[in-house]
Amino acid sequence: xxxxxxxxxxxxxxxxxxxxxxxxxxxxxxxxxxxxxxxxxxxxxxxxxxxxxxxxxxxxxxxxxxxxxxxxxxxxxxxxxxxxxxxxxxxxxxxxxxxxxxxxxxxxxxxxxxxxxxxxxxxxxxxxxxxxxxxxxxxxxxxxxxxxxxxxxxxxxxxxxxxxxxxxxxxxxxxxxxxxxxxxxxxxxxxxxxxxxxxxxxxxxxxxxxxxxxxxxxxxxxxxxxxxxxxxxxxxxxxxxxxxxxxxxxxxxxxxxxxxxxxxxxxxxxxxxxxxxxxxxxxxxxxxxxxxxxxxxxxxxxxxxxxxxxxxxxxxxxxxxxxxxxxxxxxxxxxxx
Amino acid sequence: xxxxxxxxxxxxxxxxxxxxxxxxxxxxxxxxxxxxxxxxxxxxxxxxxxxxxxxxxxxxxxxxxxxxxxxxxxxxxxxxxxxxxxxxxxxxxxxxxxxxxxxxxxxxxxxxxxxxxxxxxxxxxxxxxxxxxxxxxxxxxxxxxxxxxxxxxxxxxxxxxxxxxxxxxxxxxxxxxxxxxxxxxxxxxxxxxxxxxxxxxxxxxxxxxxxxxxxxxxxxxxxxxxxxxxxxxxxxxxxxxxxxxxxxxxxxxxxxxxxxx
Amino acid sequence: xxxxxxxxxxxxxxxxxxxxxxxxxxxxxxxxxxxxxxxxxxxxxxxxxxxxxxxxxxxxxxxxxxxxxxxxxxxxxxxxxxxxxxxxxxxxxxxxxxxxxxxxxxxxxxxxxxxxxxxxxxxxxxxxxxxxxxxxxxxxxxxxxxxxxxxxxxxxxxxxxxxxxxxxxxxxxxxxxxxxxxxxxxxxxxxxxxxxxxxxxxxxxxxxxxxxxxxxxxxxxxxxxxxxxxxxxxxxxxxxxxxxxxxxxxxxxxxxxxxxxxx
Numbered sequence: 089x090x091x092x093x094x095x096x097x098x099x100x101x102x103x104x105x106x107x108x109x110x111x112x113x114x115x116x117x118x119x120x121x122x123x124x125x126x127x128x129x130x131x132x133x134x135x136x137x138x139x140x141x142x143x144x145x146x147x148x149x150x151x152x153x154x155x156x157x158x159x160x161x162x163x164x165x166x167x168x169x170x171x172x173x174x175x176x177x178x179x180x181x182x183x184x185x186x187x188x189x190x191x192x193x194x195x196x197x198x199x200x201x202x203x204x205x206x207x208x209x210x211x212x213x214x215x216x217x218x219x220x221x222x223x224x225x226x227x228x229x230x231x232x233x234x235x236x237x238x239x240x241x242x243x244x245x246x247x248x249x250x251x252x253x254x255x256x257x258x259x260x261x262x263x264x265x266x267x268x269x270x271x272x273x274x275x276x277x278x279x280x281x282x283x284x285x286x287x288x289x290x291x292x293x294x295x296x297x298x299x300x301x302x303x304x305x306x307x308x309x310x311x312x313x314x315x316x317x318x319x320x321x322x323x324x325x326x327x328x329x330x331x332x333x334x335x336x337x338x339x340x341x342x343x344x345x346x347x348x349x350x351x352x353x354x355x356x357x358x359x360x361x362x363x364x365x366x367x368x369x370x371x372x373x374x375x376x377x378x379x380x381x382x383x384x385x386x387x388x389x390x391x392x393x394x395x396x397x398x399x400x401x402x403x404x405x406x407x408x409x410x411x412x413x414x415x416x417x418x419x420x421x422x423x424x425x
Numbered sequence: 426x427x428x429x430x431x432x433x434x435x436x437x438x439x440x441x442x443x444x445x446x447x448x449x450x451x452x453x454x455x456x457x458x459x460x461x462x463x464x465x466x467x468x469x470x471x472x473x474x475x476x477x478x479x480x481x482x483x484x485x486x487x488x489x490x491x492x493x494x495x496x497x498x499x500x501x502x503x504x505x506x507x508x509x510x511x512x513x514x515x516x517x518x519x520x521x522x523x524x525x526x527x528x529x530x531x532x533x534x535x536x537x538x539x540x541x542x543x544x545x546x547x548x549x550x551x552x553x554x555x556x557x558x559x560x561x562x563x564x565x566x567x568x569x570x571x572x573x574x575x576x577x578x579x580x581x582x583x584x585x586x587x588x589x590x591x592x593x594x595x596x597x598x599x600x601x602x603x604x605x606x607x608x609x610x611x612x613x614x615x616x617x618x619x620x621x622x623x624x625x626x627x628x629x630x631x632x633x634x635x636x637x638x639x640x641x642x643x644x645x646x647x648x649x650x651x652x653x654x655x656x657x658x659x660x661x662x663x664x665x666x667x668x669x670x671x672x673x674x675x676x677x678x679x680x681x682x683x684x685x686x
Numbered sequence: 687x688x689x690x691x692x693x694x695x696x697x698x699x700x701x702x703x704x705x706x707x708x709x710x711x712x713x714x715x716x717x718x719x720x721x722x723x724x725x726x727x728x729x730x731x732x733x734x735x736x737x738x739x740x741x742x743x744x745x746x747x748x749x750x751x752x753x754x755x756x757x758x759x760x761x762x763x764x765x766x767x768x769x770x771x772x773x774x775x776x777x778x779x780x781x782x783x784x785x786x787x788x789x790x791x792x793x794x795x796x797x798x799x800x801x802x803x804x805x806x807x808x809x810x811x812x813x814x815x816x817x818x819x820x821x822x823x824x825x826x827x828x829x830x831x832x833x834x835x836x837x838x839x840x841x842x843x844x845x846x847x848x849x850x851x852x853x854x855x856x857x858x859x860x861x862x863x864x865x866x867x868x869x870x871x872x873x874x875x876x877x878x879x880x881x882x883x884x885x886x887x888x889x890x891x892x893x894x895x896x897x898x899x900x901x902x903x904x905x906x907x908x909x910x911x912x913x914x915x916x917x918x919x920x921x922x923x924x925x926x927x928x929x930x931x932x933x934x935x936x937x938x939x940x941x942x943x944x945x946x947x948x949x
Contacts, residue, residue, distance in 0.1 A: 448855075449855075449859075449860060452855075452859075452860030452861060452864075453859070453860045453863075455860065455864065456860045456861070456863040456864035456867065459864050459867050459868070460863070460864075460867045463867050463868075463870065463871045463876075466871060467871070467876055467877060470877055470881055470882055470883075471729050471877070471881075473881070473883065474729065474736045474737070474881065475729050475730070475731060475733070475736075477731065478728050478729060478731070479728045479731065606711075606714045606715075606718070607714075609714075609718050610714065610717055610718065610721070613721040613725070616725055616728075617728075620724050620725060620727070620728035621720075621721065621724045621725075622720075622724060624720075625717070625720055625721055625724065628717065
């Protein structure tokens, strides 16, 4: 398969000065300064194939946005190589950016004072999109995102959700092969989020658009991405399937039983013999929780035994959420995924 | 060709938004006129106390001022990017600019243009005609063409200086108030440079060549032959300075650090 | 009071952090003063004095006017306009301080910074290059100190006024620019007020602008002496008090509007 993004030992150092504290320190800074080099991105390598949807995650300051900016040609790398769509983003910037689409959730691509369709018209010229291609493609985009009625309104009059959908349409105007999305759903309500996710899935299937998604909202990633790349302190700490991350670090499941009658630990304990599981008491009456390892046969065995022996009014199976998993990973530090 | 179409699209959008806020536009034109009047008043008041400024008469100084207004108006309409640092670097708008397939400076010029400044062309020509009449200047058939070259040269010099200053922002993260102060220095190019000492004359000719936006090109129209050499250098300086500024800009873009780091 | 002093300190430190600003500032101020020195020399062209000022007094006047400008000048009108447009002012209403006072203090922090880092070193540099006369009389320095403090107050008040006007215009840039031009011309920064024709001087006597630059510069160059000094300072003082009224009035109206419209 074709590599859309190919990053080899990419690095970005920032030289920054550290201010001395206090007034006296500030005076001294006028004449001599302490410089130190901060590496925002430390020799990362990864590749993305055509048609993939990759979640790019990390805490603030992990190097996410710096690396995205290098991939989009905004920043020049200190060292290493980047090939995106077969080009060097910074060297051939103008040619390169025609082949990508970018949405920065917190930064508008559209002109504030003019109607959305006027912005589209300008961008159409900027990206040199021929009329027939534009009409064919954009009619579809406008319809799927349901922004037809918004086109003649100025951007400043749109709500955040409406604006975001228009931003997305603007980023797709030239039908790029690769789409960078930076926090595209920040601050949006659930319905708009769903609409945007469905739309992204659709264009991914229809045009094989590769999507690199950065977000704090892990539900976006769960809904869209099979693969995640996780950064911490400028390095990739995990690159692989989201499902694998879940099964490796989603350490187990909790099965919560609501019994129809009074039960106690002595009755329940024998049910778990020879299984990797144990009971804890729930917070309500007659509720007991079986903590089990995340293996299919264990889970079904536990449920089978309990149901056969007791009257059950309710069963819930809790999974450790991706968010918890990721928090755990960051708290426990580096891992070798 | 692509650039020209984009340019006209931007211009038409600009007109549309501007016409929605007509009061603003009027205010802006008024404040431009006021700005132009202030300098004229300065000249008039000063010549209330003296007849000659080291051999140059009042009408000659007024003529130079009139000429200056024309390239300055063109500069003001398209290259007045004094708030580049704050708008594009500090607020990170440069990120957005760099994700579009058009030269970054061209985009910024389009976004920041202020076409109402072009009214200054009219004021400037009016002032020149007034002063020129009083001075009995002869106009040859080729003078308008020379004028065009001089004006473009001057506008490019001015633009070059401001683009160079804007480029500094790529290297230094500091907020600078250099730009507003530059306008004052720009004013000194409107007086005969021989009144200054060598250092300032050198600065105004070669470092911050504002003299090419005022006194040098005007010397041609005023028939001051001793300055013809400098006068005809105006378009050359314009092209050279503008070219250098773009060269520095392009290097600067590779040094861009992004916002919020 | 403590919080306002803190604001001055923070702004001062902020200014110190930008050192390109610092070096270029000194350079540009020096070029400005230098150019004006030669321009005025050419204007005098051998005349002993114009309107009671000798060439040396005139040079001193220009140098002081520019250096004092470093102290009283600030961009708080632009900042206020910006904050109003971005809707940040609404938040400022719920903070435990007076917004306009806070802005004034920020301006003062900037002013003190420029005074100590541009004006004083700049003045020393300029006085080495150009013939400038410093007064030996302690009283002149004292009056000058009072005068530039008052000029800071008057200039800041005018800035507050133009800044707050943003509430009432959609886009205030034109007004802010116009104000700046008017101040450069009528404050006496470019030309001493005494150089203007008589009728213009009379008009300007009824406007606050000469309190900003003309008065402190004239006091410093000893163009004003004796009773004229007291009169000049009284002029500044009266305007400093009068200007409180429109500012407060506009502020109250703006506040009401903001509450009604919800920002």
